[in-house]
Amino acid sequence: MPGLAKQAWDGLGAASTQPPRGARGGNKPRQRLGFADPQQCQPGSPGAVLRFTDRHAEIRVPALHRVPSSLDPLYGLVRRCLDLIQQNPLPTAGPWGRGCHGDVFHLAQGTCSTPSLVQRCRRGSPVAQVVQYELGYVVCAAVALLFTVAVPVAGMCFCYCRSRRRCGGRLRAHRRSLGCRRRCLLTCLSFTSLVILVSVTCAFVTSQRVKGQMEPGLGAVPSTLRTLRQHLANVPQGVQMVVDKFEVPRKQIISDLGGLSRSVGLSIHAQLKAMTYAALADLQDRAGDLQTSLHHLQIVHRTARALAAARAELEPALRERRSRVVALLDDPRCTSCASVLGRAHGLQLGADYGKVGTGSWSPWSPPHTAAPGLTGCFLHPKVPSVEKVLKALAGLPRSDFAEMIRQGNGTFNSIPELAVERMAQVIQDLRADLARTAEKVQSIADGFPLPDYTRPASEALLEAEHRSRPYLREAERFERYRWIAGTVLCSIILLILACNVTGMALGAYGLSKREDPSDYECRGEAGAKFLLVGVGLAFLFSWLLILLVFATFLVGGNIQTLVCRNWVNQEIYKFIDTPGNLPPSMNVTRQLNLRRDSNLSSAYRECKSGAGLWEVLQLDSSYDLDEHLKTPQYTADFQKRLGDFTADLGDVRLLRSEGRQDLETFARSGVDEVDYGRFQEEMKNPVVQTSLPGLARNLEGLQKMQRNSTVAGRLAAEARALWHMQNSTVQSQEALVAKLGESVQFLSRLAPHLKERVRRTLATTASVEARLPLQAQQILRQELGCFTRKELRYFAQYLNWVGQTLREDVASCQPLATALDNGRVILCDRIAEPWNAFWFSLGCCTFFLIPSIIFAVRLTKHFRPIRNRLISTGSEETCPFHIPRVTALKL
Structure with missing residues (x-):
């Protein structure tokens, strides 16, 4: 008896952490028998998320952004002025094309060949439309022309007047209001000079900023075009690299397969051991x-x-x-x-x-216990027999x-090893399925259609790169001349300001030292001459200033109003897409090999939203990446093999017939x-x-x-x-x-x-023996279902990553949109804005030279001695000696 209990305990203790109750525990309540609780799948378990490399494509187009600047208020003021000058919207509906398709370009190139075209060109309807559209700039050109002619003519007239001693001479009589007028003129000339100083400072700063941005901005054009070509050329290599990353989920799945059978066996054992x-x-x-x-x-x-x-x-x-x-x-x-x-x-x-089983009479029974009438006898109860x-x-x-319990316990504890043995073949088949899946994934790279369709775009980008270089060199040369001219003319403006400041300082100092208004004072005379020198320089160089202002204004203003303003709201793409607005040789849709039903505007929007190149290019047969990345076509065999698998884990006999x-x-x-x-x-x-x-x-x-x-x-x-x-x-x-x-x-x-x-x-x-195989199969199906869902998540993660990487990186169309946005940032935000601020500041200087001339000429008279009306002859300009005060003679 003790030996049996010890053997049974030893047998159960081989696999159970808590030994079963002993032989004397029969009175304790027994656990209710039932099915094993189903195991819950854990999708968020560690290792359920695959990690792929962050960098995929080696060729990238970094996005540029507008950098905030302290000159932003000036830039905003210039834009508002240009909006007032050019209020007409961009004619995206093809105004040039109504009756004369592309006549502007034909007129510019001198290619009016057909009689009807020559007749339309002679009528000048496109030119009239251009003039109407550029009416604000035409008005500004007229103002600039008027300024160019009027200021030098006014300067010659002033020189003639000076030669006749009629301008910039002396005051003829002293009045009480002269002090107030003098202070007012000083204040006005000082304020005008301050405005000119601020403007010329802004002109210097913006000119230098244009020079600093022009060289890298122009160099970014061929660099960006070259980067786009390299991006297109590296698409096949990038696609193959993405496909090769299937090794990441494949290794993870193979690793999971290595422990699948034992994990299933241990799960079956763990869930059924309480019942068993x-x-x-x-x-x-x-x-x-x-x-x-x-x-x-x-x-x-x-x-x-x-x-x-x-x-x-x-x-x-x-x-x-x-x-x-x-x-x-x-x-x-x-x-x-x-x-x-x-x-x-x-x-x-x-x-x-x-006396077993029968009653007995005892003569030794006491009288008080004897039955009535049977004195001296006692009836003993019958003792039952167990024989x-x-x-x-x-x-x-x-x-x-x-031994029976030990064998049943051993059979049950061998389930994990038995599961490893029974599942060995299906594990091997699943690994073979993974190898075939890798071949299917390789078909993504083999069937990717881009290399044959990116060649026209690559050739167009190469041609654009070659054709842009001469224009970029010309633009760089023009910018160098502009910077030199701007620096020289700004220096002249500074010289004029120096003459004004020196003249006002010497004149004011001379006035303070002069006791009599009619006294000659050399410092006041020098101040007047400095002011006249500044006036002369202003007359001499004002026409050059206005020419530089108009030239830079015409270029920068049209870039802002025609290009930049419409680039921001994407109207320029509609203009390019409208037939007749560009010559046939500049058909962007055909050169970039875009879809037949697409144009530059829609291609830009699709690229901006993250579309792939294959979605915007003109493919002979449509290529649906989502169709190629559907998970079932890669996991069908894998999933079916796991779904059809069944394994006989053996019968656990707890009690034999004997x-x-x-x-x-x-x-x-x-x-x-x-x-x-x-x-x-x-x-x-x-x-x-x-x-x-x-x-x-x-x-x-x-x-x-x-x-x-x-x-x-x-x-x-x-x-x-x-x-x-x-x-x-x-x-x-x-x-x-x-x-x-x-x-x-x-x-x-x-x-x-x-x-x-x-x-x-x-x-x-009997119930446990009958339920164990069913429960084991149920847990096996459940565990394989959890494993299948886990591995399918690996496939789904990889295929989602492939789609995202191809769209956003390797075969993304977004670099094209990024390049266009970068071009807008470079041309508009980094070059055009300081360029326009330069001519605006220089224009302020130029136009404020007119009141500066007027105030300087008027102020010159106040710095010279005042002439009395009774004084006789004598040069009012050249008399170096003191003229005494003349009084009335007594007769």
């Missing part, structure tokens, strides 16, 4: 109940027979001892013995285990339950039919009705009270005989009764629940 171990523990408890019940039944049978035999041996000795004690106590010589005589009469046998039960259990157990027969025999043996209560009732009766130790102590007490030594000796002898009977016979029977009581108590607890427990154990074992 509970059934094994229950079976172990029933085997223990069988062994223990058989053991206790044998104890009951042997102990009852031993007690009956001992009672038969004790009965004559006890009868003899009773008669001798009663005779001794009845002896008249025995003093005070009557008190113990009653106990001596009760000295007779108690419990009787020899029939032992005969039914004879030869049990016929099977080795410990073991089942043993338990059924045990349940039918009648262990539960024995009336163990009668045993317990009989065991309440003592072996001897009167306590032998108590009677012996009474006799010893009477011995001390006797005066007759013979009686005293006999009492002592009887007391010793009673003690000897108690120690030699009665105590051994009491030990047997105690042993019998333990066995009866165990059997009485087990018997009421025996059949139900055995039935439940047999049902549980």
Whole structure:
């Protein structure tokens, strides 16, 4: 029995962290049997996200952005002025094309060949349209022409007046208002000079900024075109590199396949072990109940027979001892013995285990316990017999339950290894499927249609790069001349400002030192001459200034209003797309090989939104990347093989037929039919009705009270005989009764629940044996389903990454849109804005020279001595001596 329990525990403990309940745990509540809880898939588990390299294409077009500047308020003012000058919208509907398609370009190139075209060119309708559109610039050209003619003519007139001493001379009379007029002129000339100084400073800064931006801006044109060509040329290599990245999910899937079978086996074992171990523990408890019940039944049978035999041996000795004690106590010589005589009469046998199954009459029964009419007799209850039960259990157990449990436990614990063995072939097939999938993925690169369709775009970009170089060199040369002319003329303006400031300073100082307005003062005269020098320089160079202002204004203003303003709102693309606005040789749609139903505007929008090159190019057959990147066409075989896989993980036999027969025999043996209560009732009766130790102590007490030594000796002898009977016979029977009581108590607890427990154990074992294969298959399907979904996520991640990378990087059309946006930033934000700010600032200087001339000429007279009307002749200009004040003579 202990050996069986230990073996069963050792067998279960081989794979279970918590051993099953022991043989005596049958009264504890048993866990309810049910199906294993389904395992939950964990899509967010570590390693579920693949990592691809961030850099894919080596050729990139970095996006440029407008950088905020402290001159932004000036740029905004210039733009608003240009918006006032040019208010006409860009004629995207083809105004040049109404009646004279492309006549502007034909007129410019002198290619009016056909008679109708010559007639339209002679009518000048396109020219009239151009003049109407450029009306603001025509007005500005007229103003510039007027300024160019009028200022030099005014300068010659001023020189003539100076030669006639009529301009810039002296004041002829002193008035009280001269001081106020002088201060007003000084203030106006100072303010005008300050405005000119601020403007020329802005002109210097913006001119230098144009020079600093022009060289890198012009160099960015061929560089960007070359980068676009390289981007198109590197598309096949980039596509192949993206396809080669299939190695990332392939390695991850192969790694997952390496641990799939053991993971599935361990999951099956983990989810079913609670149910299986509970059934094994229950079976172990029933085997223990069988062994223990058989053991206790044998104890009951042997102990009852031993007690009956001992009672038969004790009965004559006890009868003899009773008669001798009663005779001794009845002896008249025995003093005070009557008190113990009653106990001596009760000295007779108690419990009787020899009358099994029948009633018995005992002549030693006390009168008060005898049945009515049967004086001197006592009816003993029947003690049930277990011999029939032992005969039914004879030869049990016929099977080795410990070995049976150990084998079932071992079979169940071998499920992980069995799963590895059964799934080896499907793992190998799945790896072969991955190799075939890699070939399918390679077809993305092999079937990518771009190389044949990007050649026209590459050739157009190469031609644009070659044709742009002479124009860029001319623009760079023109910019160098502009910078030199602007620097020289700004320096002249600074010289004029220096003359004005020096003249005002010397003149004001001379006025402060002159006591008499008619006194000659050399510093005031020098200040006047400095002002006249500034006036002369202004007359001399004003026409050059206005020519430079108009030239830069005409170029920069038209770039801003015709190009930049319409580039921002994308109207310029509509203008280019409209037939007739550009000559046929500049058909951008055909040169870039765009789709037949596309144009530059739609191509730009598609590229800006992240479309691929294949979506905007003119392909003979449409190429749908999304169709090529659908996951099922790459995962169908992989998914089908996992979905169709089934594996027989073997039958786990927990209870063989002989073991089942043993338990059924045990349940039918009648262990539960024995009336163990009668045993317990009989065991309440003592072996001897009167306590032998108590009677012996009474006799010893009477011995001390006797005066007759013979009686005293006999009492002592009887007391010793009673003690000897108690120690030699009665105590051994009491030990047997105690042993019998333990066995009866165990059997009485087990018997009421025996059949139900055995039935439940047999049902549980049969249910577990039937459900284990089904549950294992269910968990297998579930685990394979989780694995399939996990691996499909790897495929989906890779294919999504491929689509995103091809669209946004490797075969992206976005570099074209980025290049166009970069061109706008370079031309408009970095070159045109400071360019326009330059002519605006220089124009302010030029136009403020007119009030500067006027205020300087008017202020010159105030710095010279005032002439009195009574003074006679003398040059008002050249008289170096002091002219005394003339007063009236007395007659």
